[in-house]
Amino acid sequence: MQSGKSDFVLKNINKSFDGIQAVNGFNFEWQDYKIVGLIGPNGAGKTTLFNVITGFLQADKGSFLLKGNDILKLPSYQIVKRGISRTFQDLRLLRQVTVKENILLWHLNQVGENPFKAWVRGTKYSEDQAKNNARADEILEFIGLQEKQNDLAGALSYGQQKLLSLGCALATEAEYLLLDEPVAGINPSMIDVILKILQELGAQGKKILLIEHNIEVVRQICDWLVVMDEGRKIAEGMPDDVLQREEIIEAYLD
């Protein structure tokens, strides 16, 4: 594997919670992958790794080089502006606002975020609003929720809510999508819908890192696999290769 060429490099990431070393010297370089699967048993540190690299938890040590800049210390709201969008394992949404508004919230650097511009509503404001609205409609259509756009997000089924949280992550136009178990706990037909969407996004040039427990899902859509156990990376490679190895099967059977 060639070094120094990757735009996305994790170096020696460490994070402990009083006593528990949740992430332990984690290294990773994103080569020419579209969809990377991050697997590992419960408590392996996958979500903690996401939280650290998206600024929701402070790392103890390490660096996250994005196009050569270390962004590990940036607050979460700035990390997303650097092109890294994420979803949450414990599904988060604004359940008391509409489906479309959930997506609209995720457009970055909106003119109308400034209260003065929201008061004055000049042409820049209107143009930006029109642009974001159109983009939100596009995303709604892409994820197939356009008919639900005016419903409260809390009124959607669980699977649709997961779909919506993915739609939100798209509105930032981030190059990298970090998805924490995007198909866990939803019915098989909805899983197929979401997997098709992820493959389509990969084809469009998005780079996806997804945490997933379902090995069949991983085999089906990932072109690279990283296995984590007890805070460490214990293997990585092509899914079919990695999934044959003894130690991986063992880690999972633990």
Place this chain on the structure above:
Amino acid sequence: MEYFLHILILINIYIIIALSLNLIAGYTGLLSLAHASFYGIGAYATALMWLYLGTGFWLNIFVGIFLSAVFGIIVAFPSLRMYDDYFAIATFGFQMIMFSIFNNWVDFTKGPLGIPGIPSPSVFGHAINTHIGYFFLTLFFAAITYWLVRRLVNSPFGLVLKGIREDEIFTKAAGKNVTKYKILVFVIGGALASVAGALYAHYISYIDPTSFTINESIFMISIVIIGGMASLNGSILGAVVLVILPEALRFIGLPNSVAANLRQIFYGLLLVLFMMFRPKGFIGEYAIRKK
């Protein structure tokens, strides 16, 4: 007729207060018990500017807005680390501090004696000294407040506020600097409430600290809760109902002293009943307790 206008003027003033507090409590979910402080800062800024410097209404209003904005930044700080009940208690503390300043810094604020004789404002060279004049002046400011708050809540700025109310982590992930918005909402809400205070001071022409107590803050939050969190029309309705209510109690023939006590009991009871049976208030879009 004057009595009728007096009630309408008070309603206008409380509409400004309720709308500004709704921005903080209803839309952003920051239950503040310090709102009477901002109202007091506006009233005292006007009164003291006039008393010491002899300046007029328009300049005084801006000084009040400025001071309230500064105080808003301070009040916002606990909200960056504390949530829900804990935050409410912290704002309670700020309210007590401001009341103490109004009440105890006698050399400067005249303390419990208050400041009498605050003159009428003049608008385009006309002195506002009739009830009808005050009615239109307060209506004008209530309308502006409505317009300002409405534009905010129907904009991306307002959506971020709702995001903070419902899920701060989600809102941060959406690229929003939550800290900045919390401070901004207190600055804006506080500044608007200070305008209500300035109007009140000029209209009543006498202020003392008893108008800016924790009781007053609780009354303000009651208007917002009973009218409906995150509903602008709810705030208007709440202000109308809660300002008229004690007057109605007087009209059913109760002596003034009884009516005053009954008023407190009535507000309290109303709040309990709404919390139990209608947490969204009359027309709110958001229940205060969702868990």
